Amino acid sequence: MALLRHAARVAWKDLRIELRSREIVYTMAFFGGLLVVIFSFAFPRDVRAVRGAVPGMLWVAIALAGTIGLGRAFDRERENDTMRALLLAPVPRLAVFLGKAIATTVLVLAVAVVCAPMLAWLLDAPLFAYPGPLVLVVVLGAVGIAVIGSVFAATLLKVRSRDVLLPVILYPLLVPLFVAGTSSTSAQVAEFPNLDAAWYWIEFLGIYDSAFLVLSVWVFESLVIE
Amino acid sequence: MKKLAVPLLAVLAAIGLAVSVYLVFYDAPLEYSRNAELQLNGSSLFFNQKIVYFHVGHAFWLFGAVFVSGLSSIAFLKTRNPRWDDIASASTDVAVAFGAVVLFTGSVWAKAAWDVWWKWEPRLTMSLLLWLILVGYVLVRRFAGPSADRIASGMAIFGMVVVPFVYVMVGEGNSHPQAAPGLNPSEGVVGKISPGMRPALWLSVASFLCWYVALLISRVQSTRAERELRELRERGFDLGVLS
Amino acid sequence: MAGIDRVEIRKLAKRYGSERALAGVTLDLAAGSMCALLGHNGAGKTTLLGIVSTLVRQTGGTVAYRSNGAEVTGAAVRREIGMLAHASLCYGELTARENLALIAGLYEVDGSAAALDGALDRVGLDRKAWDRAARTYSRGMLQRLALARALLTRPSLLLLDEPFTGLDRDGALSLGRQLGALRDAGAIVVVVTHDLEAIADRADHVAILRRGQLVFEERGAYTYEQLKDVYHRHAN
Numbered sequence: 001m002a003l004l005r006h007a008a009r010v011a012w013k014d015l016r017i018e019l020r021s022r023e024i025v026y027t028m029a030f031f032g033g034l035l036v037v038i039f040s041f042a043f044p045r046d047v048r049a050v051r052g053a054v055p056g057m058l059w060v061a062i063a064l065a066g067t068i069g070l071g072r073a074f075d076r077e078r079e080n081d082t083m084r085a086l087l088l089a090p091v092p093r094l095a096v097f098l099g100k101a102i103a104t105t106v107l108v109l110a111v112a113v114v115c116a117p118m119l120a121w122l123l124d125a126p127l128f129a130y131p132g133p134l135v136l137v138v139v140l141g142a143v144g145i146a147v148i149g150s151v152f153a154a155t156l157l158k159v160r161s162r163d164v165l166l167p168v169i170l171y172p173l174l175v176p177l178f179v180a181g182t183s184s185t186s187a188q189v190a191e192f193p194n195l196d197a198a199w200y201w202i203e204f205l206g207i208y209d210s211a212f213l214v215l216s217v218w219v220f221e222s223l224v225i226e
Numbered sequence: 227m228k229k230l231a232v233p234l235l236a237v238l239a240a241i242g243l244a245v246s247v248y249l250v251f252y253d254a255p256l257e258y259s260r261n262a263e264l265q266l267n268g269s270s271l272f273f274n275q276k277i278v279y280f281h282v283g284h285a286f287w288l289f290g291a292v293f294v295s296g297l298s299s300i301a302f303l304k305t306r307n308p309r310w311d312d313i314a315s316a317s318t319d320v321a322v323a324f325g326a327v328v329l330f331t332g333s334v335w336a337k338a339a340w341d342v343w344w345k346w347e348p349r350l351t352m353s354l355l356l357w358l359i360l361v362g363y364v365l366v367r368r369f370a371g372p373s374a375d376r377i378a379s380g381m382a383i384f385g386m387v388v389v390p391f392v393y394v395m396v397g398e399g400n401s402h403p404q405a406a407p408g409l410n411p412s413e414g415v416v417g418k419i420s421p422g423m424r425p426a427l428w429l430s431v432a433s434f435l436c437w438y439v440a441l442l443i444s445r446v447q448s449t450r451a452e453r454e455l456r457e458l459r460e461r462g463f464d465l466g467v468l469s
Numbered sequence: 470m471a472g473i474d475r476v477e478i479r480k481l482a483k484r485y486g487s488e489r490a491l492a493g494v495t496l497d498l499a500a501g502s503m504c505a506l507l508g509h510n511g512a513g514k515t516t517l518l519g520i521v522s523t524l525v526r527q528t529g530g531t532v533a534y535r536s537n538g539a540e541v542t543g544a545a546v547r548r549e550i551g552m553l554a555h556a557s558l559c560y561g562e563l564t565a566r567e568n569l570a571l572i573a574g575l576y577e578v579d580g581s582a583a584a585l586d587g588a589l590d591r592v593g594l595d596r597k598a599w600d601r602a603a604r605t606y607s608r609g610m611l612q613r614l615a616l617a618r619a620l621l622t623r624p625s626l627l628l629l630d631e632p633f634t635g636l637d638r639d640g641a642l643s644l645g646r647q648l649g650a651l652r653d654a655g656a657i658v659v660v661v662t663h664d665l666e667a668i669a670d671r672a673d674h675v676a677i678l679r680r681g682q683l684v685f686e687e688r689g690a691y692t693y694e695q696l697k698d699v700y701h702r703h704a705n
């Protein structure tokens with residue numbers, strides 16, 4: 001389908017630029033890793049207490065680093081006003097949105113790929129006890145952040161206080177995503193793992209992502225064109 | 227007729243409030259906790275539970291206002307008619323005020339029921355999240371510059387869609403605290419209420435509906451008047467009448 | 470499709486919140502003409518250009534694009550538009566060739582090496598820079614790349630927003646000449662600019678905006694002196 005082809009073109013453009021400069025990936029990943037280290041010091045040495053906090057640490061790192069990466073990825077379209085060029089192209093504006101969302105998902109996943117092993121290593125947490133559910137929940141979380149984040153990052157592109165307004169708008173909307181992520185991860189990591197709960201929250205995330213993807217597709221052009 | 231709407235609704239709300247206050251304090255049964263442990267500790271709510279009538283009344287319309295904002299934001303994005311934006315903005319302003327009341331009364335109730343100023347129980351959590359989204363909307367309107375109406379509309383629509391997810395989320399993941407059976411929060415967001423209390427509760431909900439609509443209309447009128455004044459000024463400048 | 474040969478703007482209005490940027494602008498643009506859109510800052514020129522380029526949605530009025538009398542809508546309009554602005558609209562991390570390849574892909578035009586190289590040659594971009602990242606370019610080189618980008622898709626409606634800013638005298642004259650050639654080839658050219666000297670003796674249609682309204686419009690040749698005079702009389 002032409003729409004997906006153009007979206008892939010936009011996404012590939014972003015990823016190719018990122019591969020070349022590696023600016024966002026390095027800074028995001030380093031920031032995420034740094035957060036993990038800080039968390040390790042912030043909590044007491046009692047193993048059981050820390051284990052309970054590990055899912056939260058993972059998702060806070062994803063949240064903070066993810067939002068920063070999102071902001072930076074769209075900031076790039078401000079230099080030389082290339083967002084205008086993308087919107088001017090005869091491709092459906094939706095393709096621009098999908099392309100940016102795909103690229104952002106990859107960036108957020110890069111953060112998770114760095115933070116999860118670090119947490120498992122530094123805090124001796126069985127984060128990878130059930131790799132399937134873990135990967136699934138992290139991917140779904142990244143997609144959710146990317147989809148909602150891309151809508152508002154694109155909408156706020158020309159607004160002066162966008163650095164502050166983006167988190168203000170994004171975080172409350174993403175709360176169900178983070179609750180689902182941490183709940184599912186907790187259920188996997190707990191002393192007596194509860195896989196039913198873990199899958200329940202994964203389904204919840206799946207529905208959440210689908211609902212907001214549909215909404216974003218419907219509303220994107222109205223929001224982004226002044 | 228339009229001119230009468232606000233005073234009429236306000237009077238209705240006042241009457242409703244007066245009657246419900248009467249019902250609340252004189253007619254509705256006192257809440258006796260059937261929970262033995264609570265009775266032992268003497269922390270059954272009794273009189274304090276009555277704050278729930280004001281809490282629920284405002285909470286209903288907090289949620290209602292979120293949907294009003296969301297729906298009128300959709301209408302605004304589709305038609306770009308500023309009147310829809312006026313409604314969305316006014317509804318959110320009122321909702322922020324109602325939300326503050328909900329959180330405050332909720333906190334007082336939590337102190338009376340569980341001796342803590344806050345508890346992450348379903349209804350309070352949901353109210354807090356909704357309130358944060360609404361406050362975000364107000365901030366965006368204030369600080370986003372000339373296109374604030376469009377951006378805030380987006381936020382209102384997303385906020386509206388997120389409500390069912392928050393609802394499901396708070397129903398599951400939280401502990402079930404000991405609670406007064408009058409309005410049992412461990413049963414999710416909308417609790418059960420004993421029959422004796424129902425008239426007072428529904429009357430107070432209805433009164434606050436009148437109050438909400440009165441505030442909404444009044445706020446919309448004032449926003450619209452401001453906007454029309456600005457447009458007249460612009461036209462005056464163009465015609466050279468003003469300088 | 471033959472390309473857009475007429476743009477009919479009728480009673481165009483744009484309001485941002487309660488601020489009125491455009492009020493009742495009616496204007497016709499025809500093929501083979503270059504329109505100079507003039508006015509002070511805040512007069513609404515950029516807004517008008519934004520609406521004509523479909524990047525801004527109007528709050529009132531209509532814009533109709535015609536090709537041989539039939540109306541053109543949607544993505545087909547964007548396919549015919551070429552834009553040149555103060556910003557280069559090109560990605561700094563990509564090379565000139567990569568930037569053009571991206572455009573060729575998005576606009577579905579010939580993206581072969583021959584076509585892209587030809588476009589870069591025509592604007593006179595130094596061959597050695599073709600495989601260097603665009604952020605290493607000088608301002609003049611960046612402007613050439615931006616022009617190549619705009620012309621690659623052979624647009625019939627060329628919209629320029631302050632294209633002469635930052636160019637030296639020679640660069641501005643050269644660009645003016647190229648725009649004239651495009652106009653002679655049948656394109657509709659609209660130039661928003663403060664640089665009256667660069668546009669003088671080239672534009673054949675002058676429109677002046679003030680506070681969102683069209684206060685002056687005339688077709689004909691204009692010298693620099695005439696432009697200055699007309700501007701001072703009407704733009705204030």
